Amino acid sequence: MELRQLQYFVKVARKQHVTQAAEELHVAQSAVSRQIHMLEEELGVDLFVQKGRNLHLTSVGHLFLSRVEGILTDLERAVGEIHEFLDPEAGEIRIGFPHSLVINLLPAVVAAFKKNHPNVKFRLRQGTYTSLIRDVSRGEIDLAFISPFPKSHEHVTGEILLTEELYAIIPANHILADYTSIRLEQLKNEPFVMFSEEYTLRTIVMDACQKAGFVPKIEFEGEETDTIRGLVAAGMGVSLLPAMALLESGQTQPVKIRVTDPQVTRTVGLICRKDVKLPLVAEVFRRFLYDYFK
Known part of the structure; x- marks a missing residue:
């Protein structure tokens, strides 16, 4: 089983379409189909079922997806931690935000942070209240601005900023x-x-x-x-x-x-995943935000 097969599988599962997945992966459709087929042969199960023009996960496909997403997230975090260990000031922060904060708040805080951390990169993801909590819970993003701040949640924690x-x-x-x-x-x-x-x-x-x-x-x-x-x-x-x-x-x-x-x-608050240590550069940004809004 290859890492590439797992990455292709997750992309097809999210897009529910081989052609669209191939376009985002910048590879040929036939390459994606072949890797999915090889993965299914190795596992001895069907991960997808065709419904019209779309591919839908089977019940075992859903089970496999939840595990694979966790594996890929942990792998990405591990690579990021190594890069941060070599140079914490050249790390990447994955942050989510609702549209209503992007006009002024997000550009202002990112610009203020980068004055002292010019080499840090930001990967931004816009979303709704529900999708931001989901993405933080899954480890797909490190932090998220959110409004309203959730009073309690099983998988995320944080603090009200304003x-x-x-x-x-x-x-x-x-x-x-x-x-x-x-x-x-x-x-x-x-x-x-x-x-x-x-x-x-x-x-x-x-x-x-x-x-x-x-x-x-x-x-x-x-x-x-x-x-x-x-x-x-x-x-x-x-x-x-x-x-x-x-x-x-x-x-x-x-x-x-x-x-x-x-x-x-x-x-308006800032959330992160419960019981999971933030990457070093994300933790630096989190502390910066708490001081910024004080």
Whole structure:
């Protein structure tokens, strides 16, 4: 059994398609198919079953995948530790983040860290709340910014870095545009522009509206803060966004207004895997972040 076979197997399992896996691996489709076939022959089982155009894992394939992913993650970590031992300042940090933090927060902290650690590399992965916890739990990334910070979790731990206020955003020609603050119930008859259901910002806004005594009428949904902000600025509705998502300037911007009743906030934290020692360079970055946000 070769390392290459395991790497090809994991890629096909994730993509559910040999052609797409081959494209990402930058090898011929026939090479991937051959290695998978040789792996199945060696194991004496079928790891995949064809369903339409896609390949789906068999039950034993799922079992094998969980083990192989752990092996490859441990191997990658071992190689990284050797590189760090030779030169800790030339290591790589694998970090995840939600889209709402990428505009200002992530570039700022990475730039500040690299002033004293110029040779450290960052491998960045954007994700949702659920996918970031999953990736940290699996060891696919070392650290992740996350919001809201999970109160407790079986596989991850960490610390809250900051608590951020959410503001109401409305079109510039709205009747409330000149207000410095509002009660959330003043928007109860307005159409809302919301994040789609897999995003925690949607849950935060929905809960706030419920506290204010109404269920928002959702007219549009989006997956990025830029989309939400742009639709509101264009007069398509109102919304709530974190302060960090409203720092950009430009000609087409909504009006932001503080919400006083109820005050709406979110926690932003940093998580890592429980009971697993971070790579040295990632641990240095973790400590830097805690000091940075103090």
